[in-house]
Amino acid sequence: MFDYDSELARYQERLWGALDIRPGDHVLDVGCGTGLTTRDAARAASSGSALGIDVSGPMLARARRQAQAEVLHNVDFVQGDAQEHAFPPEHFTWAISRFGTMFFSDPVVAFANIGRGLRPGARFVQLVWQAADRQEWHTAIRAALSGGPASLMPAPADDAFALADPDDVAGVLTAAGFTAVDVVDVREPVRYGPDAERARAAVLQLRMAKDRVSGLDAASAERALDRLSVTLDAHGSDDGVWFDSRAWLVSARRS
Template identity: 65%
Template sequence: MFDYDAELARYHEHLWEALDVRPGNRVLDIGCGTGQITRRAARAASPGTALGIDISDPMLTQARRQAETEGLANLDFVRADAQTHPFPPGQFTVAVSRFGTMFFADTTAAFANIARALRPGALFAQLVWQPRDHQQWDTEIRAALAPGRSATTSTDKTEAAFTLADPDVATSALTTAGFTTVQVTDVREPVYYGPDADHAQAAVLHLQPARDLLSGLTPAATEHALARLHTMLATHTTAAGVWLDSRAWLITARRR
């Protein structure tokens, strides 16, 4: 399983600072993955609670296992789509999403469903990717594995990651869905792929978009593509590991 917590470690702190979780809060973590934010929110909100929601069974299994290891009892995880899940109305005082909201089929409908789950005045903080030409993790991996291939083909699995790259689109969807005081902040941090090029390449190949770029290649072409990938990752290797540049929007809003 790809380690998104390690990849996004630099972004995690920006998002956490924006949340300002207090004791007694009821926190909703949308697209919670393995539950890193859910667990931290549960500790900060106690005696309040935290709920993580995601569609990935493997990630939720790991999230539950880690929460049990840490002895956290004031949190829960549910496998469901936050766009349509019937949350109890007005249950939560804080909502958060770390690079999860871009993948909704209907962003406005999803934000409206989240708004119904929040109390008036509740904070909703999310991180979303800026346009793909600001993302080395997309442009350089793509250039290594499939040089010359268009980034906007109908089979491009990463396209959905940029549906909220235009802050005006995100602001419009949030406002229509029942949020106000939308604020958008530019955040630039590198993302982590491993301690060296070998580990980084193995991590990249856990990602479905990378595997898709290799699909259909001959064995010789695959070998060349992997060699280009390794060379590229080696150029981004530092004493602290392999890092690729990226940029995101930190978007906050309040439930009307």
């Protein structure tokens, strides 16, 4: 299983810096993955609660095991799609998401559904990726696996960048019933592993890499993987393999 917590450690800090969760709060974590953000929220909301929702059963199984190991009694996880899940009405005082809101089939419907679970005035703070061409991790890895400049490749149809336009994000949230929308440019590197060898193993767990390599014959796949190793090695440093990236930190209030 890909370690998104390690990859996104710098963004975890930026998200947490934008929050002010108090002991009595009730927090909804959308697209919680293995639950790091949910568990952090549960610790901050010590007399309240935190609920993480995600579509991935294996990730949620890990989240539950870790919460049990950390003896957190005010955290829970549910498998489901936040676009249609029946949240308790006007229950949560915060909604948060670390790159977990870009994959909805209908963002307006999804954000309106999340909003119904929030108390009036509650804040919704999320991180979403900016455009694909602003992500060095995306362009460099695609170029390595494809054997050519990323600018010459077809544009990716990737839901990860579905909220890359800040005006669209603001419009979607407003249409879903949110106010005071604020979109801030955030730039942090992402980490794929302590060295090139382990970074390669991590990258090959990602869909963009698996899909590309699986479509190649054996000789072409070997050349692609060699190019990937060279690229990862070039991005190595004393504390790991890093690529530049950019995101939007989006905050809004439930009306």
